[in-house]
Amino acid sequence: MKISALTAADNYFEDFVPGTVMRHARGKTVEAIENVMITNLVMNTAQAHFNEHAMKQNRFGQRLTFGGVTAALIIGLASQDTAENALAELSLDKIRFTNPVFHGDTLYAFTEVLAAIPADREDAGIVHFRHWGVKENDTVVFEGERRVLIKRRSHWAQR
Amino acid sequence: MTPAFLARAVLKPKGHSYEDFEIGRRFEHHWGRTLNHGDNSLFTTLTLHFNPLYTNVEFAKAHGHPDVVVNPMLVFLTVFGLTVEDLSEGGGAFLGVEQLGFAAPVYPGDTLTAVSTVVARRESASNNTTGIVTWHTQGFNQKAAPVIDFKRTNLINKRGAAP
Numbered sequence: 001m002k003i004s005a006l007t008a009a010d011n012y013f014e015d016f017v018p019g020t021v022m023r024h025a026r027g028k029t030v031e032a033i034e035n036v037m038i039t040n041l042v043m044n045t046a047q048a049h050f051n052e053h054a055m056k057q058n059r060f061g062q063r064l065t066f067g068g069v070t071a072a073l074i075i076g077l078a079s080q081d082t083a084e085n086a087l088a089e090l091s092l093d094k095i096r097f098t099n100p101v102f103h104g105d106t107l108y109a110f111t112e113v114l115a116a117i118p119a120d121r122e123d124a125g126i127v128h129f130r131h132w133g134v135k136e137n138d139t140v141v142f143e144g145e146r147r148v149l150i151k152r153r154s155h156w157a158q159r
Numbered sequence: 160m161t162p163a164f165l166a167r168a169v170l171k172p173k174g175h176s177y178e179d180f181e182i183g184r185r186f187e188h189h190w191g192r193t194l195n196h197g198d199n200s201l202f203t204t205l206t207l208h209f210n211p212l213y214t215n216v217e218f219a220k221a222h223g224h225p226d227v228v229v230n231p232m233l234v235f236l237t238v239f240g241l242t243v244e245d246l247s248e249g250g251g252a253f254l255g256v257e258q259l260g261f262a263a264p265v266y267p268g269d270t271l272t273a274v275s276t277v278v279a280r281r282e283s284a285s286n287n288t289t290g291i292v293t294w295h296t297q298g299f300n301q302k303a304a305p306v307i308d309f310k311r312t313n314l315i316n317k318r319g320a321a322p
Binding site: 046 | 173190198201206208209210211215217218236239241244247248250252253254256257258259260
């Protein structure tokens with residue numbers, strides 16, 4: 001198996017230029033299959049995410065999407081452009097949930113390259129990203145920073 | 160006609176309130192969770208996370224892993240999920256996460272457990288029914304090796320406030 005044939009050639013460490021802002025190509029509409037299934041899969045017991053009847057008596061009037069699901073979807077929507085050639089996810093920081101997400105909302109992801117720095121191994125480097133998640137009406141629902149260990153083309157493009 | 164058992168039923172409450180979170184209090188969270196291949200594939204595909212380390216075992220082995228790697232976001236959400244009844248089920252918005260580090264890869268068949276300590280709390284300036292609490296949460300595998308740790312901050316209802 002030629003592993004470099006399975007991923008794109010334009011998202012190695014050398015390709016990330018600080019200051020670049022990316023608008024990722026796909027959005028995803030959040031519904032019960034994302035929010036309720038993942039909330040239950042990870043055993044998050046907060047029924048605000050899965051009891052519509054209880055939430056009808058709450059000021060929101062409906063189920064709220066678990067912030068962890070929002071975070072995973074935004075990083076997922078950004079992943080092909082920021083992690084397809086990643087060796088490891090290193091860290092997350094400054095994660096903020098700035099507005100509620102409801103079933104039926106469509107999420108889009110944006111990413112800024114903050115820095116690209118050497119790692120303690122010569123075949124990869126560390127890229128520092130800032131991500132934003134927005135709804136279809138441009139309301140920002142998620143912000144956060146992420147550091148990823150990404151392959152260098154020089155060492156991996158022919159493997 | 161209302162069933163008679165309804166009048167005899169006593170609520171079994173879940174979760175904690177702001178007053179329960181003294182600084183330094185430690186929680187060893189319930190249940191644990193063995194993550195399997197199905198969990199990883201379902202989560203990774205539903206969240207459109209396109210790194211073949213999580214979905215192609217031959218690709219993962221070519222990178223030195225013994226199996227597919229469990230998606231780190233699934234590790235995060237699972238460890239988080241295990242903490243919810245103790246920490247945040249009592250209500251209030253999830254505000255943010257700081258200083259999250261992934262310490263070691265997780266593989267299908269690994270079992271995760273979670274421990275948290277209260278690191279900060281303060282009253283809300285704008286709402287006397289809630290406070291703001293920060294916990295340090297650590298996730299471990301079955302060998303007691305750390306796999307993740309992070310600080311999480313939530314609004315938390317005071318005792319007696321509606322969830």
